[in-house]
Amino acid sequence: MSPDENKIAYTVETISDDRKRYFSHIHVIDCDLRESRQFTFGEVSDRGLAWSPDGKYIAFISSRDKKTGIFIIPSEGGAEREVMQLEGTVMSLVWTPDSRELVYAFRYSDSHYIKDKEKKKEAPLYRHITSIAYRTDGVGFIPKDHFHIWKLNVENQELKQLTRGKYDDLLPAISPDGKWIAFCSKRVKVIPPINYELFLIPINGGKGRLIPTPRGLVWAPVFSPDGKTIAYIGRENDKDTMGVVNVHIWKVGIRGKPVARDLTPTFNRSANNYTIGDIGDISGGAPFWSHDSKHIFFIATDTGSSHVLSVSSSGGRPVKVTRKKCHVKAYSANGRRRRIAAVVSDLKTPAELHLIPATAAGDTNSPALMEPNKQLFSIITFPDTKEVWFKASDGADLQGWLVTPPKMNRKRMHPAILQIHGGPVVQYGFTFFHEMLYLASNGYVVFYTNPRDSTGRGEAFAETVNDEWGTKDGYNDLMAAADYLERLPYVDKKRMGVTGGSYGGFMTNWIVGHTHRFRAAVTQRSLANMVSLFGLASGDMGRGSGRYPWTDPEWYARVSPLTYAKNIKTPLLIIHSENDLGPKIEQAEQLFTTLKLMKKKVEFVRFPEESHGLSRHGRPDRRIARLEWILRWFDKYLK
Numbered sequence: 001m002s003p004d005e006n007k008i009a010y011t012v013e014t015i016s017d018d019r020k021r022y023f024s025h026i027h028v029i030d031c032d033l034r035e036s037r038q039f040t041f042g043e044v045s046d047r048g049l050a051w052s053p054d055g056k057y058i059a060f061i062s063s064r065d066k067k068t069g070i071f072i073i074p075s076e077g078g079a080e081r082e083v084m085q086l087e088g089t090v091m092s093l094v095w096t097p098d099s100r101e102l103v104y105a106f107r108y109s110d111s112h113y114i115k116d117k118e119k120k121k122e123a124p125l126y127r128h129i130t131s132i133a134y135r136t137d138g139v140g141f142i143p144k145d146h147f148h149i150w151k152l153n154v155e156n157q158e159l160k161q162l163t164r165g166k167y168d169d170l171l172p173a174i175s176p177d178g179k180w181i182a183f184c185s186k187r188v189k190v191i192p193p194i195n196y197e198l199f200l201i202p203i204n205g206g207k208g209r210l211i212p213t214p215r216g217l218v219w220a221p222v223f224s225p226d227g228k229t230i231a232y233i234g235r236e237n238d239k240d241t242m243g244v245v246n247v248h249i250w251k252v253g254i255r256g257k258p259v260a261r262d263l264t265p266t267f268n269r270s271a272n273n274y275t276i277g278d279i280g281d282i283s284g285g286a287p288f289w290s291h292d293s294k295h296i297f298f299i300a301t302d303t304g305s306s307h308v309l310s311v312s313s314s315g316g317r318p319v320k321v322t323r324k325k326c327h328v329k330a331y332s333a334n335g336r337r338r339r340i341a342a343v344v345s346d347l348k349t350p351a352e353l354h355l356i357p358a359t360a361a362g363d364t365n366s367p368a369l370m371e372p373n374k375q376l377f378s379i380i381t382f383p384d385t386k387e388v389w390f391k392a393s394d395g396a397d398l399q400g401w402l403v404t405p406p407k408m409n410r411k412r413m414h415p416a417i418l419q420i421h422g423g424p425v426v427q428y429g430f431t432f433f434h435e436m437l438y439l440a441s442n443g444y445v446v447f448y449t450n451p452r453d454s455t456g457r458g459e460a461f462a463e464t465v466n467d468e469w470g471t472k473d474g475y476n477d478l479m480a481a482a483d484y485l486e487r488l489p490y491v492d493k494k495r496m497g498v499t500g501g502s503y504g505g506f507m508t509n510w511i512v513g514h515t516h517r518f519r520a521a522v523t524q525r526s527l528a529n530m531v532s533l534f535g536l537a538s539g540d541m542g543r544g545s546g547r548y549p550w551t552d553p554e555w556y557a558r559v560s561p562l563t564y565a566k567n568i569k570t571p572l573l574i575i576h577s578e579n580d581l582g583p584k585i586e587q588a589e590q591l592f593t594t595l596k597l598m599k600k601k602v603e604f605v606r607f608p609e610e611s612h613g614l615s616r617h618g619r620p621d622r623r624i625a626r627l628e629w630i631l632r633w634f635d636k637y638l639k
Contacts, residue, residue, distance in 0.1 A: 001051070001332040001333055001335070001339070001340075001341045002051050002055055002075065002334060002335070003051060003053055003054070003055045003334050003335045004055060004335055005031070005334060005335045005337075005338060005339050006030065006031055006032060007028055007029065007030055007031060007075070007112040008028070008029050008031060008332070008341040008353065008355070008369070009026060009027070009039075009049045009051060009058050009075075010026075010027055010028075010029070010049070010341075010343070010353060010370075011024045011025060011026055011027070011046055012024065012025055012027055012038075012050065012327060013280075014520065015620045016620075018044075018271075018621075019619075019620040019621040019622065019624065020619055020621055021043070021620075022045065022617075022620070023042075023043055023044060024041040024044070024045050024047060025031075025038055025039070025040045025041060025044065025046060025357075026038070026040045026046050026049065026058065026060060026073070026623075027370075027371055028058075028075070028077070028196055029353065029369055031339070031355050034369055034370075035367075036370055037077060038410055039058075039073055039077055039080075040062075040073070040080060040091070042064075043064075044062055044064050044065075045062065045063040046060050046061070046062045046071075047060065047062070047094075048060055048063050048090075048091070048092070048093050048198050048489070050059040050093040050094060050095055051075065051095075051129050051334065052072075052075075052095050052099040052100070052338050052614075053095055053096075053097050053098075053099050054099040055075055055393055056074065056075055057072045057073065057074060057075055057098065057099070057154075058072065058073050058074075058075055058259065058510065059072045059093050059095065059102055059154070060072075060073070060093070061090055061091075061093065061564050062080075065293060065311065066211075066326055067085055067087075067260065068085070068089070068090065068610055069082045069083075069084060069085040069086060070082070070083050070084045070086065070090065070093070070104075070152065071083065072154055074229065074432050074597035077324070078461060081176070081610075083102075083152065083154050083157055084157060084159065084483070085105065085151055087108060087109055087111060087112040087325075088106055088107050088108040088143070088145070089102045089106065089107050089109070089528050090104050090106045090110045091104065091105045091106075091107070091149075091170065091171075092104055092105050092145070092170065092171055092172055093584040094172055094173065094174055095174075095510065096151075096174055096178050097174065097176060097178040097506065098178060099175070100153060100154065100508060101151055101152060101153050101154065102151070102152045102154060103149065103151050103152075103162075103172045103174060104148070104149075104150055104152070105147045105148070105149060105150075105169060105170045105171065105172060105174065105183075106147065106148065106150045106417055107143060107145050107146060107147040107148070107168075108143065108145040109143050109525075110124070110143045110144055111143075113144075119503055127141060135580075135582060137581040137582040137611050137612040137613070138581075138611045138612070138613060138617060140579070140581070142630070143477065146165070146166060146167055146168050146169070147168040147169055147170050148161055148162070148163045148164060148165075148168075148169050149161075149163045149169050149172050149181060149183055149201070150162060151203075151204075151205075160204070160205065160557055160580050161205075162181065162201060162204070162205035163185075163201065163205070163208060163224075165185070165370060166617070167185055167186050167187045168185065168186050168288060169183050169184070169185045169199070170184050170185070170196070171183055171184045171219070171220055171221065171286070173221045173222050173223055173230070173286075174203070174223070174368055175223045175227040175254075176206070176225060176226070176227045177227050177233070178203055179202065179203055180200055180201070180202065180203060180223075180227070180254065181200070181201050181202075181203055181226075182199070182200050182211075182221040182223065182230050182254070183198075183199055183200065183201070183221070184196035184197070184198060184199070184218055184219060184220075184221065185197060185199050185208070187449060188215075190399060195214065195215075195216055195218070196217065196218050196219060196230045197210060197211075197218055198210070198211040198213050198218045198221060198232065198252070199211065200227055200254060200437045203450040207637055211230070211252055211254065211255075211256055211260075212252075212256045212259065212260065213232075213250070213252060214234075214236040214260060215236070216234060216235045216236045216237045217233070217234050217237075217247060218232050218233075218234050218250075219232060219233040219234065219247070219484055220285075220286035220287060221286075222286050222287055222289065223254075223289075223558045224289050224290055224293050224313070225291060225292075225293050226293060227254070228253060228254060229251050229252065229253055229254065229258075229293075229313075230251065230252055230253075230254060230389065231249060231251045231263075231289065231296050231313075231628075232249075232250050232251075232252075232287070232288050233247050233248070233249065233250070233272065233286075233298070234247060234250040234543075235247045235264070236590075242388070242424075242425055243274070243423075243425040243426075243455065244273075244425055244459060244462045244463045245458055246268065246269060246270045246458075247269070247270050247271050247272050248261075248262050248263065248264045248265070248267060248270075248271050249264055249271050249287055249296055249298050249311055250262050250263065250468065251263060251296070254339065256552040257554075259527045259583075261298065261315065262315075263311050263312070263313070263315040263316070264311055264315070264316075264317075264318055265315075265322065266317070266402065267279045267300075267311075267317070267318055268458040268459060269300045269301060269302050269456070269458065270300060270301050270455060270456075270525075271287070271298045271299070271300050271309075272284055272299065272300070272301060272392065273285075273299045273301060273306045273328070273329065274301040274306070274423075274425070274426045274427055274430065274455045275301060275304070275305070275306040275327045275426070275427055275428075275429040275430075275431050275456075276421060276422070276429075276431075276457065276562045277327070277424045277426070277431040277432055277433050277434075277616075278433055278434050278435050278614070278615045278616050279345070279350045279351070279431075279432055279433075279434060280329075280617060283329050283343075283500070284299050284306075284330065284331070285299060285330050285331050288333050289313070289337070290310070290313075290337055290358065291335075291337045291338075293313055293315055294312065294521070295310045295311065295312060295313060295321075296310065296311055296313055297309070297310045297321065297331075297333065297337075297340070297358065298310075298311075298318075298443070299328055299331065301427060301455055301456045302427035302429065303326055303399065303457055304325065304399055304401075304427060304430050304450070304455075304456060305322075305327065305429055305430050306326075306328050306329070306429065306431075307320050307321070307322045307323070307326075307328060308320075308321040308322045308328050308331060308340060308342065308356070308362075309321060310358070310360075319342070319357065319360045320360065320361065321356065321359065321360065321361070321362045322342075322344075322356065322362065323361050323363060323364070324346075324389070324592065325346070325430040326344050326345065326363075326431075326477040327344065327345040327429055327430055327431035328344055329340065329343045329344065329345055329351065329372075329431075330340050330342070330343045331343070331356065331378060331611035333637065334605075337358055337453075337503045338357065338358055338441040339355055339356065339357060339358060340355070340356045340357075340358050340362070341353065341355060341356075342353070342354045342355075342356055343442060344368075345430075345431045345432045346430050346431065346432065346571050347385045347401070347430055347431070347432065347433075348377075348382055348385070348432065349371070349373075350373060350434075351372065351373075351432075352369075352370065352371050352372075353368060353369045353370040353397075354366050354367075354368055354369035355369055355371060359635075361398065361405065361531045370410050381406045381407070382406065382437065382441075383403050383405055383406050383436075383437050383440035383441055383446075383556050384403070384404050384406070385401055385402070385403045385429075385436070385440075386401065386402055387399065387400075388400050388402050388484075389399055389400070390480065390481070390484045391480065392452075392473070392476065392477050392480045393476050393477075394473075394476075394478070396452070396477075397475075398449060398450065398451065398452075398480065398481070399449065399450050399457075400428075400447055400448060400449030400450065400481060400484075401436075401447070401448050401449075402445070402446075402447050403436045403437065403439075403440040403445070403446040403448075404440060404445055404490075405440050405441065405442075405443050405444070405445070406440075406441060408490070409490075410489070410490045410533050412490065412492075413490060413491065413492040413495075413633070414444065414445050414490055414491060414492060414495075415443065415444055415445070415447040415491075415492060415495035415496070415497070415638035415639060416444060416446070416447065416488075416491045416492070416495070416496045416497070417439055417444050417445070417446050417447070417496070417497045417498070417499060417634060417638075418447050418448075418449075418478065418482055418485060418496065418497070418498045418499075418518075419436065419446060419447065419448035419449075419499060419500060419504070420448075420451075420478060420479055420498070420499070420500030420503075420504035420507045420508060420599060421448070421450070421454070421500065421501075421503070421504050421524075422500070422501050422502030422503045422504045423453070423454070423455075423502070424454065424469070424474065424503040425453065425454065425462050426454065426455055427450050427454045427455050427456040428448045428449065428450055429456070434627075435542075435615065435627060435630075436448060438627055438631070439630070439634070440495055441606070442630075442631055442635075444484045444497075444634065444638075445485070445488065445490070445491050447481060447484070447485050449478070449481045449531075451473070451477030451478050451481070452464035452473040452474055453469075453473075453474045453503075458555055467502070468559065469506060469507070469510070470506070470507065470510035470514075470559060470561070474507065475507070475510065475511070475514070475534070478511065479515070482496065482517060482518075493517075493638075494519065495519055495638045496517065496518050496519060496638070497518055497519060497520045497521060497522070497634045497637070497638055498511055498512070498518045498521045498522075499521060499522040499523070499524065499630065500523070500524065500526075500581075500590065501524035501525045501526070501615060502524075502526070502527075502582075502612065503527070504524070505524045505525055505526025505527065506526055506527040506561060508521050508522070508523040508524075508526065509523050509526055509527070509528055509562075509591065509624050510561045512568045512569075512570040512572060513561055513563075513564030513565060513567045513568050514567065514569060516569050517630070518570050518573050519570070519571075519637050520570060520572075520573075520633060520637035520638055521570045521571070521572050521573070522572075522573045522575060522629075522632055522633055523572060523573070523574055523575070523588075523591070524562075524576070524586060524615070524626075524633070525576055525580055525583070525612055525614070526574070526576070526579060526583070526587070526588065526591070527561070527587055528560065528561050528562045528587045528590055528591040529560050529562045529587060529590050529591075530549050530556045530560045531549050531556045531557075531560065532586060532587070532590070532596055533583050533587060534548070534549055536554070537548045561591075562590060562594060565591070565595060565598065565600075566598060568598075568600055569600075570601075571601035571633075571636075571637050572595065572600070572601065572602045572603075573602075573603050573604075573605065573629065573633040574588045574591060574592050574602065574603070574604045574605070575588075575605045575607070575609055575626060575629060576604075576605075576606060576607070577606075577607045577608055577610035577612065577614045577618070578606055578607060578608050578609065578610065579608075579609055579611050580610070580611055580612045580614075581611065581612065585606065587605075588606075592604040594633060600636040602631075605626075605629050607622050607625075607626065610622055614626060
């Protein structure tokens with residue numbers, strides 16, 4: 001959002017003609033005229049937009065010719081100018097109030113320290129590892145450098161590093177008077193460090209000062225308009241590695257007084273966006289203050305939706321700004337913050353740009369400003385998707401979405417597919433899901449649900465399964481979903497399939513090892529052997545459950561789907577990415593080899609170069625190939 005609240009800068013992502021790359025370009029729309037202009041062009045990937053406080057420029061991060069740089073472009077359009085080229089990763093561009101400098105978090109890549117251009121292309125001679133957290137999915141081996149806070153003068157390109165040390169400093173926020181920078185940093189002596197703390201430094205650097213907060217998560221700090229208080233997303237729990245404990249909106253005085261306080265202690269939802277789809281990764285945004293400091297706005301996950309809410313800055317019950325069943329994927333506010341720019345998705349829309357009044361039920365009359373897929377969707381006949389509620393075996397209410405083929409003949413019997421989400425502490429919801437629509441368009445009734453272990457319905461609902469995957473209500477709830485499918489008069493219960501990814505892949509493996517009710521299954525990026533997963537996943541499950549392979553080997557065997565491989569009769573397709581680091585492909589390899597040696601019906605599809613997020617933002621042609629493999633497998637056994 002521009003400082004005068006009259007324009008919105010945003011990016012539109014497209015796919016190259018060869019289906020191997022993504023490009024993203026900056027557009028700016030006039031909110032009153034509803035006229036949009038494209039600002040950047042070519043084979044570029046622009047992101048991380050930041051409007052200068054004087055309204056004259058838009059700063060952004062861009063990848064061009066395999067290099068990353070910081071650019072600025074006039075807000076009225078024109079030629080962009082590169083102000084800094086970086087050999088590393090830059091995040092969180094923030095302007096100083098005088099519009100002269102940019103503050104951001106940056107980490108050098110390892111190649112930065114290699115001066116020989118030819119050696120930059122070579123693998124290192126060796127890697128010396130001293131930390132458990134030495135690699136991460138989508139990045140690979142973590143560079144030796146750490147994220148630190150930097151400041152860049154956009155006119156003379158003077159660059160200054162403001163923080164140093166062997167820890168990561170992230171998410172800078174600048175005080176309204178331009179004197180201070182707040183940021184989050186992992187400096188807790190825990191191996192590996194799970195949560196961040198809140199620090200403050202002078203705008204020109206200096207010794208960081210810890211702002212006392214309860215031990216637990218501190219994320220996305222933002223100053224109040226008077227600069228005396230910082231709001232942040234946080235929780236008072238430093239042991240939860242699964243995301244079960246809700247994160248809330250907190251505030252604290254910049255000198256630690258008033259002390260940190262949860263503004264929404266009775267709000268049994270998370271102040272974050274945990275709704276998943278397959279059009280881009282999960283996004284969200286930092287909270288923001290109203291211009292008069294009376295309210296703080298944030299995104300929360302609630303019963304299939306991700307909504308914008310506001311809470312009094314003195315604390316209390318949050319109020320919904322958006323009430324429609326939808327997924328607010330990202331938002332922005334600026335200036336007097338009377339209006340909110342929001343990227344919104346629903347069951348039939350990947351993304352629309354909305355302008356929403358910053359009031360209760362502000363989305364009541366807020367038609368889309370921009371619909372990038374409107375022309376394409378006008379010629380497509382979509383499957384019908386509807387929300388349904390059904391009963392678990394113990395009588396609990398469960399939420400799901402039923403997708404039926406376009407113009408389905410309800411007098412005929414149709415094959416069906418049960419979909420299981422990953423996480424497990426995320427939620428399916430009122431968002432566009434290409435995979436579900438694709439399968440339904442090819443003749444399947446598709447059912448995706450939020451069993452217990454999902455978020456969006458409170459901590460107790462998310463905590464039911466936790467460290468006993470497969471053995472508690474999660475499995476029973478999925479069987480209740482299968483029962484619901486079977487009872488539909490147009491579903492052939494003898495032609496039902498099951499699929500899921502990550503935790504959903506784990507549950508797919510578990511299901512086919514415990515029941516033969518499904519005719520075919522596809523397990524994706526799955527977990528099979530919890531013992532070998534322990535070391536590969538940095539011990540997250542061990543820390544969360546308090547169990548380790550050397551203290552409780554029986555538990556690891558009991559919760560490993562591989563233990564029950566001998567029971568599998570369902571034809572199983574295994575899909576896994578070769579660069580997946582959470583879990584690594586060895587999980588798929590163990591499962592495939594085991595089933596092959598047992599002479600089971602099993603096939604294995606590997607995707608080179610791809611990470612855990614293949615379905616959401618892998619190479620476009622590989623995303624298509626993945627869907628085609630899933631469809632081919634189900635067609636083979638269910639049609």
